[in-house]
Amino acid sequence: VYLALFLLPALVLQAVPPTWSMSIPPSLIRESWYDYMIGSYNNLPMQELPSQFGGGRFFTYHARLTQTGLRKVWFGYINDAGVLSTMDDPWINTPIYMGYPALSVDRVLGKPLYAWHMDIDADTKYEIAFMHDLVPSQTPGVYSSIQYPFDPPNVPPGHENDEFVWASLQTGPSPNPGMRRVYVLVRNLANDGSPCENVMIAYADFNEAMLMTNQSFTWSYTSIPVLDDWHQNPDPIYRRPAGSLAVGDDGRIYFAGFHFAWEYGSYDSVIEPDIDVFVCDNYGAGTWQYYSAFSKVPSYNPWNPFLMRHAFYDDSEVAIPDEQIYYQASFVRHFNISLDADGKLHIPNLWSLRIGAPDISYRLFSTIKEAVFDTA
Secondary structure: EEOOOOOOOOOOOOOOOOOOOOOOOOOOOOOOOOOOOOOOOOOOEEOOOOOOHHHOEEEEEEOOOOOOOOOOEEEEEEEEOOOOOOOOOOOOOOOOOOEEEEEEEEOOOOOOEEEEOOOOOOOOOOOOEEEOOOOOOOOOEOOOEEEEEEEEOOEEEOOOOOOOOEEEEEEEEEOOOOEEEEEEEEEEOOOOOOOOOOOOEEEEEEHHHHHHOOOOOEEEEEEOOOHHHHHHHHOOEEEEEEEEEEEEOOEEEEEEEEEEEEEEOOEEOOOOOEEEEEEOOOOOOEEEEEEOOOOEEEEEOOEEOOOOOOOOOOOOOOOOHHHEEEEEOOOOOOOOEEEEEOEEEEEEEEEEEOOOOOOOEEEEEEEEEEEEEEEE
16 A cells, blocks of 8 residues: 655745743753653643642652662642742652652542552562642642552452552542542553553542541452453453543543454454443442443545545555545553543544555554543
8 A cells, every 4th residue: 555645736824923921931840861751651640739728730750860860759739820839859868760650639638649659678569659648738748658559469469470550540439428539540560471451440438537647548459350351361362451540420430441452473453342441330349331432433535636546546556445544543552531520531542544454554644532432
């Protein structure tokens, strides 16, 4: 398959830059020798503190302070005037490699909660650390003790061969009166013949008194059976998912995203729905429902009136039919989902042009789209 170039008359356009102004000058947060990304793969790195708790925005990132130093996780706060607060650096002298911090600001209690992975004990597997900001409206950067909802090989029980990393974090209502519930979703790094990264979720209830008195949480665990099956039984189809976590105000939680599928032992694509939505309807303790759909968006083979030919042809100089030309999600793994006020779940990704059978992907012909799932 090849692309016939379109020759269009040259047009002279005069570009007029838009007027703009910066209301707040940029502020230096810190210099870093680590340039990969700001933080978590599938969690927003910045969230707003509700106005009744003082407003402003908390954020998280990872950085390396020297060229040969270790990557650490860091946290920050900017008030509504754009002033960056001086935050405590809890890891400045800690010789531990850390990464991929997730943040959730609980909107009822006004507390930022954090999760990330690091290896702090004698074994070689990562732990998932969890803590919260004690008095963010008064002195941001005063942190609780660290808890470890995931600490292999013993926590959670029965997962001695697993390793959990890349946390996502959300809070929401609890079925228990006067409580809130936090969800820490992690991906399984263990390769049991199929590194499909099935997820596990730790959840725990808390209230204001527990946060202020630095109490440890009681963690429960759940996983998604469909993803467990993809991880444990890759033959004859190997599937690899990517997704993000959202929590509703009605007790339902969502893990949604995309996956690709291959015939096991080859790179031959399997044609099946690639948009995934998993729904648990009982605060993480219930069963999971699975919904799926194709991300294909039909396109066409455009006609060039100047060259008197179509854009796409096969090796025999036959124009490729419109039904073989479409856009499809490109399985970009780094995204977050969001749940709007109307109960719609927004799942963004990059859609790329695909042509022919077997299909060929043209990544230069890409656009950002989103799948929207009505939770009702």
